[in-house]
Amino acid sequence: MSTVRKRSFPQRALPLWGVVVVAAVLAWSAPVLCAPGRAHLAAPESVARGDAFVAGLSLAQPAEQVNFFWRGRRHAVAAREVPDASGGAPVWRAEILLPAPLEEKADRLTLGACIGTGCSAPEATRPVRLHDRKRPVQRLTVDRKYVAPPPEEAARIRRDREKVRAALAGHLPERLWSLPLERPVPGTVSSLFGMKRVFNGQPRGMHRGLDLRGAQGTPIRACADGVVALVDDLYFSGNAVYINHGDGVFSSYLHMSKPLVTPGERVRRGQVVGLVGATGRVTGPHLHLGLMVQGESVDPQ
Ligand SMILES: [Zn+2]
CATH class of the missing domain: 2.60.40.10 (Immunoglobulins)
Incomplete structure (x- = not known):
């Protein structure tokens, strides 16, 4: 990486x-x-x-x-x-x-x-x-429902947040991660970690992951050994897989067309965990790779 x-x-x-x-x-x-x-x-x-x-x-x-x-x-x-x-x-x-x-x-x-x-x-x-490193601004246009979610989706968005929080609270005292991390897809970076984002003209916080280019259906590989912590269809993230790598390190793979693992499954570094898609708040097919360390989102690079 x-x-x-x-x-x-x-x-x-x-x-x-x-x-x-x-x-x-x-x-x-x-x-x-x-x-x-x-x-x-x-x-x-x-x-x-x-x-x-x-x-x-x-x-x-x-x-x-x-x-x-x-x-x-x-x-x-x-x-x-x-x-x-x-x-x-x-x-x-x-x-x-x-x-x-x-x-x-x-x-x-x-x-x-x-x-x-x-x-x-x-x-x-x-x-x-x-x-500090320079964090440029990125302007994107997405479906209106992802900038101002309809009120009836508020409960689902809250539930999604709770599910992710519960998955990230999972404790795995065994260290399974190793460096360098495996690159999950061969595609180049389309959006850096920490970019300030403006969706449809409205500021929406920072980008807390790394976007990698990939055509629909491209296999996504686990960046390190781990245990699958969450597989779900989330409002903003679409089809998402979260992996616990132990000692407080997690990775997430969002917007998949199809997840190929189940919660609790032990995965190896490089194992295909899903396919690239365009589900959730996206402008097109790509992989959003997240890395969480001791409860904080960090740059996967
Ligand atoms: Zn992203």
């Missing part, structure tokens, strides 16, 4: 006092590891709002569980033994996908981690800066 768009991350200019504060925090946080030489907490220095990033904790000693702390929440993740690439002793590593939400106001957040089932406060921390 990473080849679709060239990425460049213009760094936000920090005022001088900000540089001093960040430098001071870096100096303070660098040696704050769980115990000297025992653990290393890794994350990107800066993340664009709307993106997800991998945070990892590497340990020289066995550990069953690691807790990550991000945006006021604690996320428990199992640690796995990984062979050392240089042929040395094995290390234990825990990884998690975390979101930098589009709406996050802070310019700097603190990532924390601690080791063990009993730990409840960060023992290691590091700062993560947030920056």
Whole structure:
């Protein structure tokens, strides 16, 4: 998926006092590891709002569980033994996908981690800066009923929202996702994540997925291993499939002509889960791919 768009991350200019504060925090946080030489907490220095990033904790000693702390929440993740690439002793590593939400106001957040089932406060921390990427406006024309839904559809739209919320609340403690994600259809991007959208001249919030071109009937492949969390015909999304990839990661595939999986089914990365269609609020056949990480929509790219 990473080849679709060239990425460049213009760094936000920090005022001088900000540089001093960040430098001071870096100096303070660098040696704050769980115990000297025992653990290393890794994350990107800066993340664009709307993106997800991998945070990892590497340990020289066995550990069953690691807790990550991000945006006021604690996320428990199992640690796995990984062979050392240089042929040395094995290390234990825990990884998690975390979101930098589009709406996050802070310019700097603190990532924390601690080791063990009993730990409840960060023992290691590091700062993560947030920056913005340009989000263009996209004007679209759709059937009037999708801009001003008829009142009799209000209950259905509410029910749809509840069904999706319930599916996304499903807990799967086992990590099934792996990076990079599989591209679900070969088509190119027709609408980016985070674009501000105007339907029939009326502003309607941001696009919380990635639209990929695809002719009617094109097979759609699961972007990672997972368990099917929801298969339904939703008012705006049309025929939709949601997949739980474990450890707080979900993907969604909308506007299908036909779903080919059932709820609870275990799917493999690359398995066909449905066919491209034009159901719901669309201008034509395409796949809307959604990626939800720890309850936040993020850019699948
Ligand atoms: Zn879309």
